[in-house]
Amino acid sequence: MRLSTSLKVLALAAAVSAPAQSALAWGASGHRVVGVVGAATLPADVPAFLRTPQAVATIGEYAREPDRWKGSGKIHDHDRDSAHFLDVDDQGLMYGGPAFTVATLPPTRADYEKALRAAGVDSWQAGYLPYAIIDGYQQLVKDFTYWRILTAAVKLEKDPTRLAYYRADLKRREDLLLRDLGVWAHYVGDGSQPLHLSVHYNGWGDYPNPNGYTQARSTHFQFEGPLTQALADEASIKALVPAYKACDCSIETRVVGYLTDTWKQVEPLYQLEKAGGMIETDPRAKAFVRTRVAAGATALRNLVVDAWRESANGKIGYRPEISVADVESGKADPWFDLYGKD
Template identity: 75%
Template sequence: MKSPSSSLKVLVLAAALAAPAQSALAWGASGHRMIGVLGASTLPEDVPAFVRSPYGVAAIGEYAREPDRWKGSGKVHDHDRDAAHFLDLDDEGRMFGGPKFTVETLPATRADYATALRAVGQDEWKAGYLPYAMIDGYQQLVKDFTYWRVLVAAEKQTTDAQKKAWYAADLKRREELLLRDLGVWAHYIGDGSQPLHMSVHYNGWGDYPNPNGYTQSRGTHGAFEGPLVKAVAKDDEVKALMPALRDCACSYETRMVGYLTTTWKLTEPLYKLEKSGGMVATDPRAKAFVDERLAAGAAELRDMVAMAWKASADGKIGYRPEISVADVESGKADPWNDLFGKD
């Protein structure tokens, strides 16, 4: 019998340390869980310990599957959310015939993106809006970490027993919410490492010029990201391929566009691999391709979480006026009204 994978070991350990939860042992479930677990378990030590704990790592791995488990909730729900998983870039690097996918030409908001697509007779539901799902998730995580920093400081500083108790309880709520937000966001980062989530050629080459005779099979996408991953990918081998932590010293948008562009450029190499007969579990080229993409997703998750944690040190909470993490930590500002509520 094979020994259990490291992600399964994390799940078993977490179950022993916390309330039991259902787990499924199946980019399908296996790929997203692996990216979540490996990304979270390799975070730098300055990221709060609850995120890096066995429970936190296991939770992030399971939540990383959540957006796929939402599917089938209903027409309104699915129609709004399904397009968050992909971005259809054409062979010229345009977003479904719309603007070029560069930092300079990326519309500032999803509404601006929808307007740009309508100008060329397209819409975001067909084109996908993965970059905006990633930006949204990053900004949410920065805010979650900001509140966490403020709550930690407030609980330490107050001498009021009732306030201290409320801060402690709200900190626990924030940690659970943060793991959920981080894990769901991890799904979209994982989608961004899968070339077929970044191209108009997402499931067979499609109705486009095809001089190289690439497959038109509508089973291409599912076979690659599901059964193939489950057959060949192992946690320790993927982890060994993860590059070292990298601080790009750039905006999140710059980092995100670079990451997704790298993935998009691997679309044709994937089709070449399939054409040569190499996209099968018994071919080492398939394993090398799958492992590298999973490692890229896990490393990007790790690096982007570290980026969000660092950014939260300069974060603010409240509304007119806002108060900063630094002012709360130094004792200059009392966050009670902004945390508990002014009304």
């Protein structure tokens, strides 16, 4: 089997530096491609350390990580497995709970759980993918905020002891950013797989089925695994990723819109399967798979850019907070907020 360009980069870097229970969303190949293409299409204003060939390949590998965690233990898996999906029904309700819209999405996981309990279900059954994506986005904004402040501190600091600390902490922050972004890319990628946005997640299930869609329990795996591995190569997916487009909206609006677009592809997927098109030699399958994987890579790229730009207005610290702008201008000294003031 041939290694992708990104994997060759990782293998070379390694050589130089060397001394379940729930269904997966995209297989290893699909998640890797979402991570690699999302990172490879970042624009030039995003920090350069995230755009090197090695960083791009690393993000692709980290994008597989939440699936590799599975089997760690009952508590570990139970807490995380429901982050991969959201079961939206044919009426657009979240597992019979609130409608899946920006206006009706409960503002926190606690509010979401309360709303679903009122409908007789809970978030562990319904999934909480939107919250996993929004949580990771907010973490990324904070990571970028620290990166901006540390970068400014390295430029401005005269004291050699503090400067040494800032340089080391900046490296730690860059390493953490790669990890946080890469692992979060998994959940963003989950959001482009239609079967992770539907109660019909593996065969149509015990629901009205007037169109006679398949009940095969192999549907989920065949679509996101072998079919995607065969059709979703990096070059083909990258060719389908458009230029970044700002949303000028809240992260909730961005995420709900993205996931709603994916949910709308559930029935077309089942129609394609019924028509016999869910095979790798069928051009309809090729178009469908590549469009969905490209949607994941596009969403990842867009959300990273959004987070980077939002971080320009970010703050760190506590009583008082200090802003990126104040540190960059020399108005605020970030030492105690970065090293710690206990």
